[in-house]
Amino acid sequence: MEFKKCSRCGSFFVSDGNICSKCSIKDEQDIKKLKNYIEENENLGSLEELSNNTGITVRNLSRYINNNEEIKNISSNFKLNNSEGFNNISVNL
Ligand SMILES: [Zn+2]
Structure with a gap:
């Protein structure tokens, strides 16, 4: 058995994936919220604005965009008005 850090x-937890079972529930809720927000807002603004408006931390937003294909695809449809947006996301990890 291999322990992983959420x-x-x-x-620490034992499972496939990068997060523990408790957090996977929270992730699902965040991702649902994020998808709704993306559908309703044409201009996502910077990552910080997106974080303020959705209540999801920048760290978690970065993780979703990098790890969730669906979020990645949706977010690439929008032009961000700020250089600190999704382009720089790998720097924030
Ligand atoms: Zn966790």
Whole structure:
């Protein structure tokens, strides 16, 4: 058995994937919220604005965009008005 450190809460767990089972529930809720927000807002603004408006931390937003194909595809349809947007996302990890 291999222990992994959850990339959301930092606790150790045994499972496939990058996050523990508790956090996968929170991730699902965040991703649902994020998808709704993206559907309703043409201009996503910077990552910080997106974080303020959705209540999802920048760290978690970065993780979703990098790890979730669906979010990645949706977010690439929008032009961000700020150089600190999704383009620089790998720097924030
Ligand atoms: Zn966790």
